[in-house]
Amino acid sequence: MATIYEELKARKAEKRAYLEEVDPNVRQKRGFNNMSFIYSDAWKNRKYEYAIHTATRVAMSTIASTVNQIGWEAYCAGMEKFQFPSVHRRALAMKEKYGLLDDTMMDVKMHTLTWSTGCGFTGGAVQYYDEDRVEGMAYWCPQVAALEEMGLECGNLGIWCDSFDGCIMTACKPNLSYTHVYCLADGDKVCRHIVEEVKEPFMKNEQYTRARKPGEKSLYETIMENKTEKKTRFGPEPDCYDLPNWRTLPWLTEEYTNEQIEARGCETKWHIATDAIVLGGTLLGWEKFINLVAKEHTPGYTRAANQRRLDINILTRDLRQAANVVFFGMAGLPYEHRLTKYTPKQILGYAESCPLAHAAQEMGVDASDLSLWCDFYRNIEVHTVDPNYNITHTHCIAAGDPYCRFIIE
Secondary structure, three states, X not given: OOOHHHHHHHHHHHHHHHXXXXXXXXXXXXXXXXXXXXXXXXXXXXXXXHHHHXXXXXXXXXXXXXXXXXXXXXXXXXXXXXXXXXXXXXXXXXXXXXXXXXXXXXXXXHHHHHHHOOOOOOOEEXXXXXXXXXXXXXXXXXXXXXXXXXXXXXXXXXXXXXXXXXHHHOOOOOOXXXXXXXXXXXXXXXXXXXXXXXXXXXXXXXXXXXXXXXXXXXXXXXXHHHHHHHHHHHOOOOOOOOOOOOOOOHHHHHHOOHHHHHHHHHHHHHHHHHHHHXXXXXXXXXXXXXXXXXXXXXXXXXXXXXXXXXXXXXXXXXXXXXXXXXXXXXXXXXXXXXXXXXXXXXXXXEEOOOHHHHHHHHHOOOOOOHHHHHHHHHHHHHHHHOXXXXXXXXXXXXXXXXXXXXXXX
């Protein structure tokens, strides 16, 4: 029996050959942009809320499944090698945009808060800060909630947070440790993080990767040492806590509408998701990765897709409604797909840019099988309408095509 990877790959080859024979050129290039004509007012008001939730669910599930295969040490090394350079470039751009130009501890914390504003971190607060240290706590985490929703476990998720947040902070100050001393994913009562200056910079060279020497401690080992040291120095996990009502940045929320802030959160969180997908495919190999996520993620993604279908009142078994579920699933995320055919028998579309392909290009990795992940994920949405329908991405920018192209039949 063919694996899901083999099945998707064979279908792509078949449908690509078909389209290149009957419709080799994308006609009606303007198309319908993201199906905006079918959005209801109610959905428009909630699209970013759904998108943030979607991106978080994809990101954390993908990280968890990959880490559970290779372990945290190998995953952190992969983040350093492939992901950190592009993340650091984005952090530098954000630093300039919002005027966080100093290297004081508060500028550093403002930088991470600005990065995460709009991402759904609503259950925490800064507890303490001075020129030497910033400390924060949270009683709720959307990332841990996403894993719970998907029925997945990932012990010590704070290791990923330490790695990622540490990379972001180097745009302001390189010699810092961002340590999640306690993590809700481990069953702790709170998420507690501490930011302090350290002797060794987080990243060493101008490419913002660490070319580690033989025998040098790995990023994972450094993170774990920091956790152990801070747990000893700052004492046990709090039995009770009082979180002040200070989480978002007043100057940011005053200058931007809630919709603009949520749109920023979608962009940030989908960057994390796309990086996680590309990194998972790179570290595991695309065939193993596709088969793994199909096995572990399908139940959770199916529950989410069915809920979305009901939320937008799709009850009929029509091909166009299957396409609508797909496009509603993209609402709020940075996609620019356009439909060139929309009939009860066949739907065609294309995109001249793709955030997933862009992430692969930024990392400099081979992602020629990336579209198979898109087929796996989007078919879950299609199948909630009718399991006999399928979406197939016949062309993919990450595989060297000039555009992404798909067919739903």
